Amino acid sequence: MALWTCATCGAQFPDSVNPPTACPICEDERQFVGWSGQAFLTREELARKHRLVGRDDLGLTGIGMEPSFAIGQRALLVPDGDGCVMWDCIPLATDEAIQHVAALGGLLRTGGHFAGATVLHYARGADGKGALLTGDIAQVTMDRRFVSFMYSYPNYMPLNAAAVRRIASVVEPLAFDRVYGAWWGRNIASGAKAAFAASVARYLAAIA
Ligand SMILES: [Zn+2]
Known part of the structure; x- marks a missing residue:
């Protein structure tokens, strides 16, 4: 039996002798099937072709895969009490990475996205001014002065106004x-509260 990981999106599947016949994430209208067709890797193949790297990203420890795999996101470890919250997931775990996380105090829980989209408010972050960890629920733009929103990034489907207003109303009291x-590096270092509000206004004006 093998543990299978989708080569296009990084979703993981229960162990089975043969790879899954399809990936429901890639078949969703928000994602896409790889141009060469659906492909899956065993955990061993994934570990052979990629390694995990940990490095600082604006004061938090990030863990990502090299070379980049699937959508290329990195996870962040947020200090919380005696351990860490692991924000966002990556499709590979190695003994070395597990030991590294354990040395930082271990994990308390994980956060995720796609169905049941979530952002994490780290009140003690940014030297006590607070930080928001958004995954790709609010995507930091390349100029790192705004965020933006999409229902599907690879297929360029914008998020509707009601959903953006709902996100804004949840974030507003924080x-x-x-x-x-x-x-990596896709962060707004300071002034993000005002940047977030300006981003919402700019986005809603753009799709009006
Ligand atoms: Zn997939």
Whole structure:
């Protein structure tokens, strides 16, 4: 029996002798099937072709895969009490990475996205000014001064206004000065509360 991982999106599947026949994430209208067709790797193949790297990303420890795999996001470890919250997931775990996380105090829980989209408010982040870890629920733009929203990134389907207003209303009461996005360096270092509000206004104006 093998543990299978989708080569296009990184979703993991229960162990089975043969790979899955399809990936429901890739077949969803928000994702896509790889141009060469659906492909799956065993955990051993994944570990042979990629390694995990840990490095600082604006004051938090990030863990990502090299070379980049699937959508290329990195996970963040947020200090919390005696351990860490692991924010966002990556499709590979190695003994070395597990030992590294354990040395930082271990994990308390994990966060996820896609169905049941979630953002994490790290109140003690950004030197006590608060930080928001958004994954790709609010995507930090390349100029790192705004966030934006999409229903599907690879297929360029914008998120509707009602959903964006709902996100804005949830975030509005939270105090934060920094936003950590889903990829290495894709963060808004400071002034993120105002940047978030300006981003929502800009987005809603753009799709009006
Ligand atoms: Zn997939």
